Amino acid sequence: MTTDWFIVLSALLFATGALGILLRRSPMVILLCLELMLNAGNLALVAFSRMVGNGQGQVFAVIVMVIAACEVVVGLGLIVAIFRRRLPLDVDDLRELRG
Amino acid sequence: MEEALFFLAAIGALGGALGVIAMRNPFYSVLALIVHLFSLAALFLLLTSAFVAAAQVVVYAGAVMVLYVFVVAYVGGGGESAWEPVPGQRFLAPLLGIALFVELSIAVLSSSLLALGEDGAEVKAGFGNPAAIGRLLLEKFLVPFEASSILLLLAAVGAIVLAARRREGEVGAPDEPSPNREEGVPTSPSPTAGATP
Numbered sequence: 001m002t003t004d005w006f007i008v009l010s011a012l013l014f015a016t017g018a019l020g021i022l023l024r025r026s027p028m029v030i031l032l033c034l035e036l037m038l039n040a041g042n043l044a045l046v047a048f049s050r051m052v053g054n055g056q057g058q059v060f061a062v063i064v065m066v067i068a069a070c071e072v073v074v075g076l077g078l079i080v081a082i083f084r085r086r087l088p089l090d091v092d093d094l095r096e097l098r099g
Numbered sequence: 100m101e102e103a104l105f106f107l108a109a110i111g112a113l114g115g116a117l118g119v120i121a122m123r124n125p126f127y128s129v130l131a132l133i134v135h136l137f138s139l140a141a142l143f144l145l146l147t148s149a150f151v152a153a154a155q156v157v158v159y160a161g162a163v164m165v166l167y168v169f170v171v172a173y174v175g176g177g178g179e180s181a182w183e184p185v186p187g188q189r190f191l192a193p194l195l196g197i198a199l200f201v202e203l204s205i206a207v208l209s210s211s212l213l214a215l216g217e218d219g220a221e222v223k224a225g226f227g228n229p230a231a232i233g234r235l236l237l238e239k240f241l242v243p244f245e246a247s248s249i250l251l252l253l254a255a256v257g258a259i260v261l262a263a264r265r266r267e268g269e270v271g272a273p274d275e276p277s278p279n280r281e282e283g284v285p286t287s288p289s290p291t292a293g294a295t296p
Contacts, residue, residue, distance in 0.1 A: 001105045001145065004208060004215045009109050009142075011203035013116050019196030020120030023188070028125045028171060032132050036116050039139055042151075049227075050146040053220025058148045058227055059235050059243075065154060066247040070254035072163050076170045077258035083174045084264075 006047035014040035025090050027082070031075045038068045105145055111138030129167045136160040146219075148227035 017036030024030060042061045049057025082089060115135025122128045136159050143152035185191070208215070225231050236244050 001101055002216050002218055005105065005109075006142070006146065007207050007215065008204055009112070011200055011207065013112060014203065015196045015200035016113070016116040016120065018199055019192055020116075022192035022195060023120060026125060028167075028174070029119070029128055032119050032125075032128050032167070035132060036119060036135065039136070043139060043142060046143055046146050046148050046151055049148065050219045050222075051215070051217075053222045053226070055227060055231050055235055056239070058151050058232055059240050061148075061151050062154060062232065062236070063240075063243055063247055065158060066251060069158065069163055070250055072166065073254045073258045074261070076166060077261035079170060079174060080262040084262075089174065 003047050003051040007044055010040045010044040010047065013037075013043065025092055027075075027079055027089055027091055027094075030091065031072065031079075034071065034075075035068060038064060038071075101145065104141065108138045108141040108145065111135070112142065125171050126168070129164060129171055132167075133160050133164050136164070146227075147222060150227060150229045150232040153229075 014037050017033045017040060020033035020036065021030055024033065042064050045057045045061045045064070049055060049061075079089065082094070087094065112135050115131045115133075115138060118131030119128045119135065122131060136155060140152040140155040140160070143149075143155060
């Protein structure tokens with residue numbers, strides 16, 4: 001397969017993740033859609049790394065995975081804290097900074 | 100053979116992604132994301148990057164998704180309200196998504212990268228295996244490697260601070276309903292309110 005197929009697929013997956021963030025209102029699903037977008041970026045990085053025949057893009061992808069894991073941990077911690085305070089789990093109701 | 104594998108994995112990845120945004124129950128969204136991640140691992144294998152594929156399956160589809168499943172089970176999958184704060188959000192959002200896809204495709208495909216239409220460079224047999232990635236990480240990218248380990252430690256500490264149970268007497272203790280908090284909600288009818296003279 002040529003590289004452009006992978007790049008177009010990556011663009012499609014990124015647009016799907018962005019669409020999910022625009023449509024959904026549960027913070028959990030929005031975190032999942034962020035994962036979709038980060039993974040689309042990873043796919044593009046690995047595809048370009050294969051295109052130039054250099055492994056450095058794959059190291060970049062591994063570091064992006066680490067960042068995604070950090071984001072998930074902090075985001076899920078926030079969701080658990082919101083749930084413990086009995087606030088609504090809806091990003092439109094959580095528009096004020098004061099709890 | 101390669102084309103068939105690519106389209107199979109691409110359909111899996113796209114179907115998983117659509118499942119994430121279409122499912123009402125967050126638990127099913129998590130399961131759809133696991134399908135998506137496995138398909139992406141297959142795509143990484145097609146791109147001869149074995150280590151990234153293995154890390155994707157072990158770290159992402161294994162560890163991170165288990166965390167998601169636990170939190171979904173703890174919080175519970177409440178359905179979203181059908182109320183739309185922005186009128187026409189259901190129709191505007193797909194338009195914006197399609198526009199983003201078209202824009203990204205035009206930006207990449209109309210660039211003058213001639214190698215985009217080719218199969219990729221010739222690579223040696225060990226391209227992308229754990230030994231090559233490990234050598235790159237520890238020789239060329241040592242500083243980002245250590246910085247990411249510090250970032251992981253900070254994220255773990257931050258998550259514990261965020262999600263930990265507050266001690267008693269602290270302001271805004273979430274588990275024990277403090278009297279201030281119940282007085283501050285005028286709409287909730289308390290059962291003892293009518294009994295007081």
